[in-house]
Amino acid sequence: MTKKERFLAVSLKLINEKGFKATTIRDIASSLNCEVANIYNYIDSKQSLLETYLFGISNEFHSAVDTIIDSNISSEKKLRLIIRTHIDLMVKKPYELALLVNEWRNLKEPKLGTFVAERNTYEDKVKTVIKQGMEQGVFKVLDLEIATFTFLSTLRWLHDKNSEHPVQMNPIEIERQISTFVFSGISKK
Amino acid sequence: MTKKERFLAVSLKLINEKGFKATTIRDIASSLNCEVANIYNYIDSKQSLLETYLFGISNEFHSAVDTIIDSNISSEKKLRLIIRTHIDLMVKKPYELALLVNEWRNLKEPKLGTFVAERNTYEDKVKTVIKQGMEQGVFKVLDLEIATFTFLSTLRWLHDKNSEHPVQMNPIEIERQISTFVFSGISKK
């Protein structure tokens, strides 16, 4: 692990614990046992640090969902794979995922606009999958907006709870539980 | 509307747009067309302002859910009423609801601890309703943690989307859509 990688990891953890605005360069330097000025050997500015994290994880979601959409499988299977993608990223990159939820507001224009646009595009991709499922008679015909965002919010649970007391279950079992909820709801029969 | 009420409303809106840390006392004064020092005729500190908002809305959720739990109705009906409560609060107090989601991290100890405890208690109350439904054979027997937080995340959607482009539907229709999703999922039969 290079010095820069260690710096990136420590910063990410700190920003997650205290929030981006509350995490100072001096905090990071202190955790790293180095001088403040040293940080600027790794980055240009505190803002660019946040941008690196956010656009990095954003791209991961996009490339994953693109592969899913382009594949020749049923809408239900696509939705199932999207669930799986979110779970995998929660397990592999919990801190980056948390930033995506909590800290994107701290971006400044024009990066903020770019980020929001990317996120909207992601939501639209998911929406398309659900829409196709409805048209094919596989999914209930609900309000498309509400269905999509209720679905995405369900997946957001992954981050929230995992960040406070990490889930013990294995990813496959989590996927089974969430898929059950998403596809057939909470009512018995 | 008294001066203090106007101050509280303007602050709330600003904090929602820019975030608590990014909203300065000078921002608030500027929006209010008054001097900075004037703000301190209304509040003791910036922190106390956040505390007022957060514990206020937190109490509203608690008293609503307490009434629901104590009432002599089925588990399904209780869950339906909880959904309705969240929707009503989203419509009536969207800004406070957003703070509850986004800004609670900015509380400082010991208030932070109190808040987190209150929130956990709320989650436990919802969890109890779901647990009873499972025991009575009304709900599927899923992992209780996952079921509860997936459910709560579904309701969180209400805030997220409403804050960006407010939902046009009336509360009753929203409730119908979300209840369908929660109780019977997205799959057609």
Added chain:
DNA sequence: TATTTACGTGAACGTTTGTTCATGTAAATA
């Protein structure tokens, strides 16, 4: 009328913030 209360003002405070600077060292490269 006298006095309290609510609201308003502008300057100043002490701290903390991100960032830069000039300078240094030790290792990799040429």
Added chain:
DNA sequence: TATTTACATGAACAAACGTTCACGTAAATA
């Protein structure tokens, strides 16, 4: 060996922050 590169240092900067101060005004209260 000479020179570039990567990392390190401590002091300093200007800006922004929450908060306080002494003072002022006008209306409500006694």
